Amino acid sequence: MAEAVSVVLLLGVLAFAVVRPRRLPEAVAAVPAAALVVGLGAVSPAEAWRQTHSLLPVVGFLAAVLVLAQLCDEDGLFTAAGDLVARACGGRPRRLLGGVFAVAAVITAVLSLDATVVLLTPVVFATAARVGARPRPHVYATTHLANSASLLLPVSNLTNLLAFTASGLSFTRFAALMALPWVAAIAVEYAVFRRWFAADLAAVAHVPGTDERRPMPVFTVMVLGLTLAGFVVTSFAGVEPLWAALGGAAVLAVRALFRRRTTAGGLVRAASPLFCLFVLALGVVVKAVVDNGLGAGIGSLLPDGSSLPALLAVAVVAAVLANLINNLPAILALLPVVASAGPGPVLAALIGVNLGPNLTYVGSLATLLWRRILHEHDTEPGLGHFTRLGLLTVPATLVASTVALWGTLWLIGG
Template identity: 75%
Template sequence: MSTVTTGIVPVILLLGVLAFAVARPRGLPEAAAAIPAAVLVVVLGAVSLSDAWEQVRTLLPVVGFLALILMLAQLCADDGLFSAAGSEVARLCGGDPHRLLGGVFVVASAVTAALSLDATVVLLTPVVFATAARAGARAGPHVYATAHLANSASLLLPVSNLTNLLAFSASGLSFTRFAALMALPWLAAIAVEYAVFRGFFRRDLARSTRSPEPEDRPRVPAFTLVVVGLTLAGFAVASLAGLEPAWAALAGVLVLACRGLRRGTTTPRKLVGSASPLFCLFVLALGVVVQAVVENGLETGLGRLLPEGDSLGALLAVAAVAALLANIINNLPAVLALLPLLAPGGAGPVLAALIGVNLGPNLTYAGSLATLLWRRVLHQHGEAARLGAFTRLGLATVPAALVASTVALWGMLRLLGT
């Protein structure tokens, strides 16, 4: 192929794969388009076979970790953890929509941080629908909160988001150092989101639709809570010991899976399905396509845009470029493209890019695969995902949260170093 064709074809294939992931015609999995596209860029010479394999090899541990976290989240759902959390929030809010929104923010932020944004979107959002109905509140503010917090509240831990796992691998940080540096940016993003939500949805929050429904409180699965807590502690211990955090995730999955199989709350087939193997294949194939795009022009273009250093101005610029790129080509391809350019500059630019690719997708539906999954959940519950409202809410939250979180990161870097 000519040089021009080699540069254009990977871009067309990447956009085609993302469009397929958005539309999912006939319910086909994302991998149905991504795998042929990955094979095609290798066959056409847009990326060498050795480079493609190196990209897959690099992504395999991250994708394996993702699969374990997804399994852990599903096992928690099977044991009633999310339903119990929703019931407690409904009970404590006492029919007050403002208190319910606060409760949803707390639970969604915790679930996203500990069990990943996919758990918030797929497993918690249906619970929030039911919780709002029981509390007699309008569902809109609360279910929109799960969409935003799935992205914004995923800054805290390496396990909170696939983009975090990739950035964590490139940053050279330990698990605890990553969490310490991102704690204040995480809180800043959530605080901005909450303040904006209170104003944006003030009419919906002004009154309840009816009186709260009485209900039997489901039991809180104490055993599952303990296992999740020990698993999170295990991530930190494994990192300090020089071991992969995946071992702690595997231990948590094995404990809950053995218990679930014994009690009949899960099956081997359900366990495998909860790991989303086709989605994992999609991520690996997408990585190869992105590698072809990076090697044929994107790397050069981004290199001209990205500043050097970790000054406040440089970090803000990196976060802004990352947010813009996430909304153009999706956050996962964006972080794959940015990390090779930013990693040599240290952890600061890498974490600033992570802020951009995690907060930026709240601006458009296409910015994050999690947002696309959230739209499907809304449709399943008969709730319209209003593009205009989503965009206006994004314009109100994203710039402010981006600046607040990046300034907080700059402060933590000066306070703690890397």
């Protein structure tokens, strides 16, 4: 009974988040649903509090990175990166694609996938237009890499932050274990894109004029570099890396406030407080579902150990689950099951939930179906081309990254 109610509530929360009636924030459904699962006894208040308490630093970390990315954008970091790529490509779309891959991979890794999707994609489009290249390969690359290049650091993706907290790994250990899988996923994407868009990339573009130079915001880049160094230092000192992110965001925020480039309201909006609330509430609802049976179900589905077949199985199950219920609830549901098995399965699950969303252009099959049902009268473009590309890259990146993870675990140990 508790399981049925929890599942219905979770599906309701997810459906609400996809449909968003009257553009209401997702937390509007998630918070009452969380209260309801506690009220109905599917989760005890103590358990709910423990879950919320464990998610609070994750959410704080997320908010700090969101603010950091927004301030970097306002300082012109993204347009400067686009300018750099436009110049470096020398009028050759293939090199432009390489530059877009490099920038998107680094931005996603350091400033999270949200920054890539929201802030970098328009810059990439404008860059392609500036050099006269066809935008499609470059824009598609950005949307793909937002997922597949989000494996490297705990800050790259909210799913990583959740797994990072559950795994007990240090920041640097996490990055060391995920470096090869990250490179493998990007390399596979690059190879597929070069072939898939060969005709578009063969045409000739031109070099942008010198009058349009966008200066690199040096101070911002330095703060970002110091923040990254801070992640390493805090991880060795045994301090929460959250503080490094907060420090970096605070420096840029104070400077922007001082220069009147932003307002306190703007900073709060950049931190997305309602999204943070949604994550906390979702955590409680998913806990109810997991504790009342889903956890045992997933546990019986997943093999034990860190052998290559076991890791591949975990990654595939995670990718499927991410497509069924979205990656955020998927990793929340998987973590309690895989966390006890050590870093191998946790990171394999992460590979699955991070790469799986590329299968469809909306992040999950479930969302796609919902949108199809609700928007069937809209004249949305087919996007069949994009979906076929996802069908090609997702299995390939999934296997390549998991094999790379297995190799890394074998080389440097869990």
